[in-house]
Amino acid sequence: MSTVYFPLFRLLALVACMALGPLAASAQNGPLRIEIIDGVIEPLPFAVPDFVPENGAAGEYAQNIARVIAADLAGTGLFREIPREAHIARVTSFDSTIGYEDWKAINAQAVITGAVQVSGDRIVVKFRLFDVFSGQQLGEGLQFAGTPQSWRRMAHKVADAAYARITGEGGYFDSRVVFVSESGPKNQRLKRLAVMDYDGANVQYLTDSSSIVLGPRFSPNGDRILYTSYASGFPRITLMDVGSLRTQTLAEQDGTMTFAPRFSPDGRRVVFSLERGGNSDLYMLDLGSGGLTQLTNAPSIETAPSFSPDGSQIVFESDRSGTQQLYIMSTGGGEGRRISAGQGRYGTPVWSPRGDLIAFTKQHQGRFHIGVMRTDGSEERLLTASFLDEGPTWAPNGRVLMFTRETSGAGGAAALYSVDISGRNLRQIPTEGAASDPAWSPLLP
Amino acid sequence: MSLLPKAFLLVAALGLAACNNPDRFGAGGAGAGGAGGAGSGFIDTTGLGDPNDPTSIAHFNQRVGDRVLFPVDQHTLTAEGRSTLQGQAQWLNANSSYAVIIEGHADEQGTRDYNLSLGSRRAAAVQNFLISQGVSAGRMRTISYGKERPIEVCSTEACYSKNRRAVTVLSVGVGS
Numbered sequence: 172m173s174t175v176y177f178p179l180f181r182l183l184a185l186v187a188c189m190a191l192g193p194l195a196a197s198a199q200n201g202p203l204r205i206e207i208i209d210g211v212i213e214p215l216p217f218a219v220p221d222f223v224p225e226n227g228a229a230g231e232y233a234q235n236i237a238r239v240i241a242a243d244l245a246g247t248g249l250f251r252e253i254p255r256e257a258h259i260a261r262v263t264s265f266d267s268t269i270g271y272e273d274w275k276a277i278n279a280q281a282v283i284t285g286a287v288q289v290s291g292d293r294i295v296v297k298f299r300l301f302d303v304f305s306g307q308q309l310g311e312g313l314q315f316a317g318t319p320q321s322w323r324r325m326a327h328k329v330a331d332a333a334y335a336r337i338t339g340e341g342g343y344f345d346s347r348v349v350f351v352s353e354s355g356p357k358n359q360r361l362k363r364l365a366v367m368d369y370d371g372a373n374v375q376y377l378t379d380s381s382s383i384v385l386g387p388r389f390s391p392n393g394d395r396i397l398y399t400s401y402a403s404g405f406p407r408i409t410l411m412d413v414g415s416l417r418t419q420t421l422a423e424q425d426g427t428m429t430f431a432p433r434f435s436p437d438g439r440r441v442v443f444s445l446e447r448g449g450n451s452d453l454y455m456l457d458l459g460s461g462g463l464t465q466l467t468n469a470p471s472i473e474t475a476p477s478f479s480p481d482g483s484q485i486v487f488e489s490d491r492s493g494t495q496q497l498y499i500m501s502t503g504g505g506e507g508r509r510i511s512a513g514q515g516r517y518g519t520p521v522w523s524p525r526g527d528l529i530a531f532t533k534q535h536q537g538r539f540h541i542g543v544m545r546t547d548g549s550e551e552r553l554l555t556a557s558f559l560d561e562g563p564t565w566a567p568n569g570r571v572l573m574f575t576r577e578t579s580g581a582g583g584a585a586a587l588y589s590v591d592i593s594g595r596n597l598r599q600i601p602t603e604g605a606a607s608d609p610a611w612s613p614l615l616p
Numbered sequence: 617m618s619l620l621p622k623a624f625l626l627v628a629a630l631g632l633a634a635c636n637n638p639d640r641f642g643a644g645g646a647g648a649g650g651a652g653g654a655g656s657g658f659i660d661t662t663g664l665g666d667p668n669d670p671t672s673i674a675h676f677n678q679r680v681g682d683r684v685l686f687p688v689d690q691h692t693l694t695a696e697g698r699s700t701l702q703g704q705a706q707w708l709n710a711n712s713s714y715a716v717i718i719e720g721h722a723d724e725q726g727t728r729d730y731n732l733s734l735g736s737r738r739a740a741a742v743q744n745f746l747i748s749q750g751v752s753a754g755r756m757r758t759i760s761y762g763k764e765r766p767i768e769v770c771s772t773e774a775c776y777s778k779n780r781r782a783v784t785v786l787s788v789g790v791g792s
Contacts, residue, residue: 428759449744472730474733475730519728608728
């Protein structure tokens with residue numbers, strides 16, 4: 172069996188910000204797993220020559236798939252693509268050995284080769300990953316098959332596999348993001364739900380813009396979406412089946428507003444805010460039985476709940492202390508314990524899929540920040556700063572956050588950005604128009 | 617009398633304000649300061665009338681004052697706000713055929729969920745005050761738009777102070 176360790180790492184100079192063992196000092200001498208910690212200084216140079224088209228219909232896909240793989244890896248900020256023009260070697264057959272010396276000469280440390288076959292409505296994509304400096308293949312070759320329309324997903328799957336083998340962490344490229352697509356002037360904004368690939372491709376609209384929609388969230392397996400809709404005339408949490416686009420209003424009670432819904436990790440329950448008489452508290456709805464449980468009972472604002480990955484706890488925001496702060500309580504409800512301790516207001520907490528961090532929005536001295544802290548509130552780090560940043564959502568591997576950034580003034584508009592949890596690699600996600608309230612799906616099957 | 621056609625234009629422009637609202641509140645939104653665009657479906661037109669007619673919606677909106685403003689991150693009524701609401705209560709008590717939707721709004725300095733809650737607090741503060749002045753609770757409903765429907769679009773306090781508001785929007789013909 173091939174190893175999943177990559178023996179090259181002088182180049183990933185690691186600054187251990189979280190507790191970490193010995194760094195990559197002995198990298199040249201033997202296999203060493205890359206550990207991605209904060210402060211990666213030098214991205215790993217890699218090459219993805221165009222995949223080999225194994226029949227006539229595969230030509231266009233072979234080139235495009237290589238481009239998407241390269242964009243995925245380079246987009247993490249952890250890798251740097253060596254452009255095709257610099258390549259010396261030509262890969263003309265998937266099964267021929269690769270010329271390590273040619274790749275070494277241009278300092279490509281990792282090389283991904285592949286081939287594509289298209290016949291009718293079936294596309295087959297194969298790839299291999301090579302560690303150039305140790306002169307060996309890294310992991311076994313893999314093959315993905317599907318419809319030609321899903322070629323981008325194939326590319327994302329190749330990139331996910333390469334990312335996982337090199338970093339030892341799960342990938343996040345073959346995933347979707349549900350968000351709110353915005354148009355129209357600031358005082359009459361039109362909003363509609365849309366989903367796209369994590370990189371902004373393949374946008375599909377799920378609703379029209381006839382009523383305000385806010386804060387969509389994927390179910391744990393991506394088959395359903397929860398959001399807040401004004402379709403009834405009042406804000407109501409709504410459940411949409413992604414396949415049929417059928418919607419259902421949940422926990423509807425006259426004279427109340429319901430909002431800020433989020434699924435439990437098993438997808439069977441929904442935690443959300445219910446407002447009555449101006450007071451917002453947290454409730455749990457069992458989707459199977461329809462049973463409703465009140466989790467908090469205070470005159471303060473309790474909202475923006477998010478489950479821990481094991482489903483045992485809920486992080487939320489409350490202004491019971493006088494300003495917005497973050498609290499954690501058991502899933503059964505109760506007082507909760509405050510975890511945020513710094514200056515300013517803290518909101519929209521989201522538990523990392525790894526369970527180790529809480530991402531949040533912070534307001535301080537007229538600026539907005541996206542930040543992370545440990546679940547006990549320690550080691551708070553602010554990753555961004557702007558006029559208005561809010562609403563982080565985690566990539567499936569807990570490594571990257573996507574959020575809304577809105578510009579100021581009459582022409583102000585919202586856009587989606589992502590940032591690595593090290594605070595590096597801030598990027599705008601390309602969307603057709605203005606966009607807000609992103610929520611990342613799990614990795615697709 | 618040039619106000620009248622203007623008023624109708626306003627209604628046409630903002631006519632979505634209360635459409636598709638549940639039950640009796642579906643009868644027609646007529647608030648000049650309403651958020652609008654909340655529902656979907658048909659457009660519902662209501663005459664605002666002449667502001668010189670003290671029983672007209674135009675009179676309520678312009679002379680009585682259909683809105684109160686709030687300080688940053690607050691939902692406590694100001695002295696000026698209470699005075700406006702006393703006028704609203706008198707008007708509503710004298711014109712009992714109107715139902716009311718109270719819209720609560722926040723400026724953009726806040727996260728979306730929190731601002732929805734804050735808007736609902738503002739709307740509830742107005743509702744409670746009107747109840748204390750004898751307006752029947754059954755005539756009123758509240759809705760929060762959070763920061764979704766600013767009326768002023770700049771990003772300075774001059775605009776923010778007008779966006780932190782609760783607007784009393786009249787619905788026709790369904791009071792009790």
